[in-house]
Amino acid sequence: MIDQLLSVSTRNALSKLTETVSQGTGGASQVQPAATTGGPSFDNVLSQLAGSVSGKLENAEAMSMKSMTGDVPTRDVVNAVMDAEQSLQTAIAIRDKIVQAYLEISRMPI
Incomplete structure (x- = not known):
């Protein structure tokens, strides 16, 4: 169940990332499409x-600090922390899959 939710979370994060990259950001440079797929390159997606x-x-940490002074409601802090935790878990899952793929490729006979 958690793996299914995590894969949904990963797909959502990557789709949002792809939309952000395709739309471009304010002062950031546009991502050049890859030659074979027509989409953004793998290293650019990972860096984004x-x-x-x-x-x-950083946002979750800043919200936590502001909550100590009473500037931010507790609900907003909890939402920011939960969003950061979900993003971190997604990034860890992607990292684990990349490492697993690398190890699998390194075991292939030449």
């Missing part, structure tokens, strides 16, 4: 994903 996770973690 890492940046997104990092941003959500």
